[in-house]
Amino acid sequence: MRFLSDNAASVHPKVWKAMRAADGPDSPYDGDVLSQQLDDRFSELFGREVAVLWVATGTAANCLALSAMVPPHGGVVCHREAHIEMDEGGAPGFYLHGAKLMLADGEGAKLTPEAIRAVIDPIRDDVHQVQPHAISITQASEYGRVYQAEEVAAISALARERGLGLHMDGARFANAAAFLGVSAAQAAGDVDALSFGCVKNGGMSAEAMVFFDPALADVVRYRRKRAGHLQSKGRYLAAQLLAMIEDDLWLDNxxxxxxxxxxxxxxxxxxxxxxxxxxxxxxxxxxxxxxxxxxxxxxxxxxxxxxxxxxxxxxxxxxxxxxxxxxxxxx
Incomplete structure (x- = not known):
């Protein structure tokens, strides 16, 4: 009786079916019919225009999304027990070319505006100190805690006030939305980029980077290729993501x-x-x-x-x- 990890769960039959249906010749990389549907389908899900890129892992989704917001000399504010700090083997430093993770505290591995200010307010505005460029929060957190809409809004307001990007690690985004009983848009709030988890929720090998600022997606298209994540047969990744949001399978799971x-x-x-x-x-x-x-x-x-x-x-x-x-x- 296994309760080790949702990473070890089986692939949902509807995801397998969608992948089999994607068999046959099509354009390589992300030029296939299914990959080209992602923007429109996820825009319907979130009720606003988004740009969506697939990758194979949550680590790549988090780090590539952040790489579009943070220069090598910058920093990302995150909880000290965030996945990008504790469980990604230095990948943020690799993908962000040395950018610093700036660690904050918070009950249940959740950040608050006060905790973020405690990290960034003491930083002098000069070249001798790393300057923050983004905030990363996890929905649901590493301890299974869920940000309420007003909590995300408060962090978003601080990010806008300070000119910082806001990223959401959504490896268990579906679980958070299901707990809240709200739409995808309400669970995400006003973030710039979301790593929309699929693998932990019945997918096989696909995660979605959802960009609420399409300009960020334009940057990440090149960085995804450079990082080795532009897969030749991308239609099989797109098929998983489309199957996951079809008829709210992501919420049912x-x-x-x-x-x-x-x-x-x-x-x-x-x-x-x-x-x-x-x-x-x-x-x-x-x-x-x-x-x-x-x-x-x-x-x-x-x-x-x-x-x-x-x-x-x-x-x-x-x-x-x-x-x-x-x-x-x-x-």
């Missing part, structure tokens, strides 16, 4: 994952480290308690010395999630 996470959490409320708002559950467990759960057939990651992380996916078995919750209660 996220709702299923969120429901399984809630089932795990319901019986372990007293042990929860963070409110469960998306599809991740962080629970205080001793090493012996973790071993007991593993002996009962549950797979998950340790989270430090006395905690564990359980991640539900679109294909998690709800009965198994409930069973896990019950076994945690039994402890």
């Amino acid at each position: 996220a709702r299923a994952a969120n429901a399984a996470a809630r089932a795990i959490a319901q019986s372990g409320a007293g042990r929860l480290m963070h409110p469960v708002e998306a599809n991740e559950v962080f629970i205080r467990l001793t090493p012996q308690e973790r071993e007991t759960l593993r002996e009962q057939g549950f797979q998950f990651y340790d989270w430090g010395a006395d905690a564990a992380r359980f991640v539900a996916a679109w294909d998690s078995d709800l009965a198994e999630a409930r069973m896990l919750g019950e076994r945690i209660a039994d402890l």
